[in-house]
Amino acid sequence: MKRYKSYTWIVWMTLTVIIMSAIWLIVRTNGMIETSADYEELTSFFQIWIVVGLPALFLYLLPKHIALNNPFSRSPIKTLRLQTAILFIMGLLFLIAMVLTPEESVFDYFYLYKLLFLFIIPLIIIKIIPAPHMNQSYAKPMQWLYPMLVTVLWIYMYFLSPLSLTSNADYEMGLLYLFIGAAVSFLLNSVLEELFYRVWLQTRLEVLIGTWPAVCTTAMLWALWHIAIQGGSSLDLAITNAIVYQGVIGLFLGFLWAKYRNVWVLILIHGLMNFPIQIITRIFGG
Template sequence: MRPLATLGAMPSRAVALDRLLTGFGLAMIGGAALWLLATGRTEVTTSADVEASPVTIPTVVVPLVAGMLLARLVPPQLPALRPADADARSALTRQVVGLGTVAVAFAVLALLLGPGSVWYGPVKVALLLGGAWWVLRNWPAPPPDGREHRRAVPGRWYWLGPLPAVVGWAWLAYYSPLTGPSDLSGYRAYEPMVLLGAMLLTFLTASVLEEVFYRVLLQTRLEALLGRWPAITATALLYAAMHTHRIGTGPLADMVAVVLMFNGGLGLFLGYLWSRYRNGWAIVAVHGAVNSLTLLPLLVG
């Protein structure tokens, strides 16, 4: 069995291209935050819910950066996913192209449907679940060594490693002095059971389905082909693209920047957690917290 390794054996030209693509993606996401600050934006709306209150830009950026730093430091060294074997790369590339096409198709259809469409949920399930199943069934390929990578991560780090990053991110994003009081008055018109039902549906179709598609299926295959950071940034941009239908009122450049900063930044954080620990529970927990954590007081209060 070959040892887990990085893409050090790749040709230098391919490595340079991967670095260029990674830099481009990171520049787009980081530049979006700088653009918003430069244009005088101090608050942004990160939720599609009309009842949601805006948050400050530092409330978005600081927790994500801190979470990624903690994931990098705890522990300092972990094995990386082994690159795909040469004889598997062609079939794996075809799967990646298929899954990427599904992701782009979903982003376009979501934009055409617009916010609040009753067809959004069925289209999402049909494409991210049904489309992914079709691609993997009809274009078989040796799966990337995600399970081998999972086994190579020591058990204590698989379970405990993500905790500092997840807890640190959650505290900074929702409970630290960075955050002001949340205005939940718009949600109080709904019965608690209605809110609970909506939260459970969102958990299944967003926190679980999106993470399985974007991180487990797509990013893992991209990692086996391109390496960690090209895969994370590419997947984060596709993940941000699926949220463009949420663009609200205001200058188009500002609204696109909000999606890149928040959803693209969240995609980087989730992607790095997945790449470091291969812990699906951690990324589902973070995604679930984004969608529901602020609403918990309405259910328990």
């Protein structure tokens, strides 16, 4: 525990930034924020915090995670630090590339940046500077039962509860193209982001700085690149929007990963957040 004591400032700084961002949004927009780059509907961040907060509270109350050894705890510390530093820099470069790209061109380069900075270069680094692989079997019952209970609660809150965050946005494209777009988004957003931010980066950071500092660091790094694609008409709104929305969701996903080490439920939750509900309404609505 003592080895992580000096990094607790990361946790307190993250909480402070989230609270200050929330106060700023209350002053500037009455707490209303954008929740998607695909449409401009506004939602109260209080509503979002409840939708995410109840599953997070339930996750906290569940029994502690099973004795899963962090595979990177066996790595030489210099090797681990080098790998982690390069991965963090790749995440930072992705953020910078997104922010510096003109708004009208950002979606033209979005997936190129993501493949380069979050997958291709990190994969090369992991191969060149080897460390133990995850080798996780997902065979132990607690790795599925408890995470799935959390996921079911999240699905209810997000899609079915009175606080549902689903949108009636109309995508002006055929069902086939909408389905293909959803599939590409699932692979390059949900799968790739959870692989890079949680499995690759957070797991290594946990060994170096502790669980919650790692969760906070990864959540903020993941959240802030979203300022390039959504968040408001000014930079201050874009930043605070990302912090109170994606930042809080990132804390939830990071906590779920740290506690149960089941990446599949992370991918499922992430994928459902990005899933165009219009596919379902078109298929079953006639």
